Amino acid sequence: MIAIKVPARICFFGDHQDYLGLPVIAGTVNRYICLRAVPIERKEFSVVLKDLQQEFVIPLSGKSEKIRGKDYFRSGISILKDEGFQFSQGYHIEIWGDIPINAGLSSSSALVVAWIRFLVAVQPRKKPISDLQIARWAHQAEVLFFNQPGGLMDQYTIAQGGMLYIDTNTGESTRLKNGLGRLLVAESGLPKKTLSVLKNAREYAQNAISSIRSVHPEFDLNSVSPEDYNRYLEIVPDQYQEHWYASVHNYQITKAAKEELLYWNPDLKKLAGLMNEHQLILQSRIQNTPTEMTQMMEAAKQAGALACKIIGSGGGGCMLALVGNNNIEKIKKAFLETRAKAVYEVEIGN
Known part of the structure; x- marks a missing residue:
């Protein structure tokens, strides 16, 4: 079984600055998206979004389908395939969490980061992948792939964790003290x-x-x-x-x-x-x-x-x-x- 837990994000300073290439201060908090996956014999990813009561299947063989807007599951797979990753083992995947949806705590980016971490975890040959690389792929899958108007703050904060000052031109991050109290x-x-x-x-x-x-x-x-x-x-x-x-x-x-x-x-x-x-x-x-x-x-x-x-x-x-x-x-x-x-x-x- 594969179990993954990814936190929510809060921007403390610098809202509406990252798409201008200006820095932000953001951090992760203890609200989470959770993913649990178990192998199955069918060559597919059978995905259950428990909170939304939605289910769908992504075949792992056959002709590639056109990827529709906001289908971050398939965009993530596409990006990692371009990086040489292969997907042959099927999994039944359940995803749930306590991050409020469409409320500013980056539930969608947490979901994308969790999905990228899962796609990396199922590779038969494990090689070290940095949190920064996970952030890059998540940003590609959620923003760049669909030409959406967001910046990189969400994915870079969630993948790296803690309180960060992020240079949104380079993605370079500086760890800060947690001095905001309760x-x-x-x-x-x-x-x-x-x-x-x-x-x-x-x-x-x-x-x-x-x-x-x-x-x-x-x-x-x-x-x-x-x-x-x-x-x-x-x-x-x-x-x-x-x-x-x-x-x-x-x-x-x-x-x-x-x-x-x-x-x-x-x-x-x-x-x-x-x-x-x-x-x-x-x-x-x-x-x-x-x-x-x-x-x-x-x-x-x-x-x-x-x-x-x-x-x-x-x-x-x-x-x-x-x-x-x-x-x-x-x-x-x-x-x-x-x-x-x-x-x-x-x-x-x-």
Whole structure:
């Protein structure tokens, strides 16, 4: 039997930055996608998605089928076949988990990473495969294969685990201290609008940058400073100026958070202030936070949460609260009384 367990992901700083080649700070938490596989005589992968009550079969012999959008199972197989992997032994595979679906905790990326780990595990000749390579293949299978508008943060965080500062140009990761204290995740009950929010945010930010480069070809976003916001503002068309602001200032927030999280004893109040600044930009500039979720987070802060932010691309999904040593039950109650679907404590993995 093969058993695989893959964690959820939370982006703490740098939302809507990875597709611009800017860094992010993300970490894995103790919510999981689980996969269990047992060999069978039939030359097929018989897959059961227990939470969705779905079943399907992937034949391992015969003519290859056209791969439809979001079929990450077949895209993963295709990518690894291109790498020389072979699949002949059949398996009955069950997949389940406690990561909320379409809620910002990267359930889909966790599923893809679990699937890639399974495909590697069934190879008859075992050879060392790094977590970074698993991340690359998962990113290919989920994003590049289907030309989707996401970046690499989700797959690279989930495959490597822990709290990471990720250079999204190179994929290079720096391990950070877990200095965020006690954490709550609240499920809003509102479905996330991943593709529409990502597509608009990405296009607007990239158009803002392109307008600057049309005048200043030497412009490098990775070297941008707060002073550059005003310097280039008049070049950016009005409709893209909010996303230009978000690109510059969220980058500065992420760098400041990294600096703090490299210390042995990070300043939680400083990190909370940076997170609240980040959320304000997300809701007022990128406008990815529904009013209902803003009200939930405000209630949580009034109840004692040090900081709150939306998780993931936005439009719905989950929220994160830094609670420090404050009354965690009071903060949970504040979320629930403002109609959050569920609230629970999470821990960052190692």
